[in-house]
Amino acid sequence: MSTYSESSETQKDRFAFIAGAGEMGQLTREFNWEASPLGPPGDWPLSLKTTVGIVLHSAFPMFLFWGKDLTCFYNDSFLPSLGVGGKHPAVGKPGREVWGDIWEQISPWLTQVMETGKPVFFEDQLVPFYRNGRKEEIYWTFSYSPAYGDDGTINGIFVTCFETTPKVKSLDRLEDASRQFHNLVRDVPIGIVVLIGKEKIVRIVNESYGRLIDRTVDELQDKPLWDVIPEVAAEFDPMLEGVRLTGNPVYLYDHPYTVNAGDKQISGFLNVVYQPFREADGTITGVMALCQDVTVQMRDHKKVKESELRVRSIVESAPFPIGVYTGREMRIELVNRSIMDVWGKGYDVVGRNYAEVLPELEGTGIYQQLDSVFTTGIPIHFRNQRVDLMVDGQLQPFYFNYSFTPLYGPDGNISGVMNTAADVTDLHLAKQKIEQSEKNFRNMVLQAPVAMCILLGPDHIIEVVNSDMLEIWGKAHEHVIGRPVFDALPDAKEQGLELLMKQVYETGESFAATEHPVQLFRNGQWDTVYQNFVYDAYRDSDGTILGVLAISVNVTPQVLARLQIEEIVTQRTHELAEANENLSRSNEELAQFAYIASHDLQEPARKVSTYSQMLEEYIKPGDERASGYLEKIQNAADRMLVLIRDVLAYSQLTRDATTVTDVSLSKLMEEVVGDFELLIEQKQAVVNCSPLPVIRAIPLQMSQLFGNLVSNSLKFSDGRRTPVITIKATPATPEEIKALAVPDKNKAYHHITVADNGIGFAQEYGEQIFNIFQRLHGKKAYEGTGIGLATCRKIVQNHGGHIYASSVKGEGATFHILLPARTE
């Protein structure tokens, strides 16, 4: 050690051996060597300086331990090995301090080198130490060599090293990989075989492969494969060769194979991958075949596929909507035509999520329902739910019965949800309509202005009843509603209504009645209520009979009134009949009296006449006075007889129905004219008779009628001209019937006229002349009793007709006779 102070040149000289040398050079120069046991570099032994110089300037990673503290020196090349955040900078520090974490490991080596002087060399040695913030597994190839001091003793250890971590790791990995690979090959349930070369020598094979062809590993190892299973060589070798030569892998799926094993055959299905097998240098020397036995799966798969197809087909053809959604996201997996029609979408929905396809269901709770079924596995069923769907750009209301049921995957977990539905929109709307219409009907019933009630079921329970009906029943609403009608109205029982209602309810045939009396106990008394009522079958929209609809009109007032009137009428009729009877009896008596009287009167009259004639003989001829008196007696007697006779005839004019017959008036007129032949000839009269009808009449009386009229016409003829009597008949016109005093204006009549050109009469006497004994002329001028026309009138009246006369004095008279026409 020098004692004299350094000059700067000396200093420079002194550090010349550590000039440059990068970072470490700088750090080494700047280190405060005074504080270290080595002292300042100027004092260092030459060997140290030399060695440090070599280390610092070497391009190879080097490290130096020097001195009893094993003070550290290293170069830039060594820096990487120290990493960052670790030991660097370590120059000048004692070795133990720097390498504390591995001191246990390296210290023996260092000691050994220090003591023996024999260097140590390690290749790929694991010396992990703290670096880059953590303990790293570092592999080194390194040597520790002794570093001699000036005195020839070992003063330190010279380290050269380099990291071989990557290589080592690779090698390790390779080894691991190789081991793993072998294990894998051995254990994997896939058949693996590595075939080398054209001959397809089996280099690697596992048991799984062996099982596929029922061979042991030993039977296959190192053998040409086609020696073992030649039967499939033709099929598979070309493929293998292709892979081996081109390096392109081949994939086979569900590939069938059949090999011989002993005296049996093994068949199955494989998924196969043929890959080129490369050596470490990358050359393809063979083929690695990975064979997965999918025989079972194939069969299962086939079954599954078949069942899947079946399911698909069922779903597809189902006439109601079905959708299958998988996953929580409810991805639409399967849909049928029906559901697509409901959604108004096409098959493009498959693969999309439910929420994406039906966004309009947001907020309706349906997404949540699907999710809850997927989560809990509890199916959900809804009936008559309103669901608004977007159809043709518009939200339209639908009603569905729908279900979400969980679907399970092969692993037993819920894989999705099946959605079935039935579109009950029409049904719902129809039901609503029906309900509405039922409500309307009920309202109508309640508001109807006639009594109405609806009775349901076989017990005729009062379902709806309006106030009019309650009034008829005399009951309060709350007393009857909901009760069987014959419970609510026990007073209506056993009057035949139960049977009527039963018939209507069972057969559906309506029953109607007018003025049907029912005894009801109302307001504390028994009333007879007359009703026009109808029982109709009350049906639902299918036509099924639900009950009975009763509509009723209380006609009691009318009926009672009518009954009263009828009673009165009956009474009056009775009275009338009695009166008639009395009348006819008295008429009869009168007739009888008249008959007897006239008959009895005739006798003395006759005798007077006869005896007075007999007396004639005894009158002295010339006794004019006696003759005259006698003549007067005779005349009077004659007149008396005629009168009596006429009265007798008049009194005998009965309406004896037994003598009514069909009378041809034409024929009758012929006879009458015949009767008056003498007189007609005498007066040179002309009788013109048109065709006359046939009527129902008493022939004798008709003779009398027309006889009297003809007789009158002849009697009252005008001497200055030829008497012409015209007889005609026409049907009476409605106006005539209306205007004239015919007994029955509803009948048809014949209008017969007997007209003459005689002396006529003043019309003012037109009525009078029909009076009995009425004469318009003195008996000297025209003979006649005056009964003739009265007789005519009585006869016409007897026949239900009417007679009147019209005349102009001096010009003739026309007698009009209306007689009823025959009813065919």
Next chain:
Amino acid sequence: MRYPRIMHVDDDDDDQEIFQTALQQVNPSVDYVPVNSALAALDQLLNKELEADLIFLDLNMPEMNGQQFLTEIRKHEQLRGIPVIVFSTSSHIPTIELVKELGARDFITKPANFKEMIQILKSILL
């Protein structure tokens, strides 16, 4: 002479007187047999007290009337053949028909005057 004996059954004496007077004028030779009662006439005819070739019969008589007499006469063979002319005041057609049915030959209404009486008898007897 067609009818030598003419019986007249009539309860009325006056009618019988008139008849007789007329008959006298027409044919005085005829035997006029008046009987007041039909019953008596029947009796007397039956026991042959009386005989007649022609009977003029009134109808309205007490005890037995003309219709009954006609009925009775027919029951007896010996009397049945005697022609009966009903001579009555009645002009009732049913009566006329009935007596004809009962066997009367004719029906004549008692005339109202004497001259007619003569005519009737003349037409019958001559």
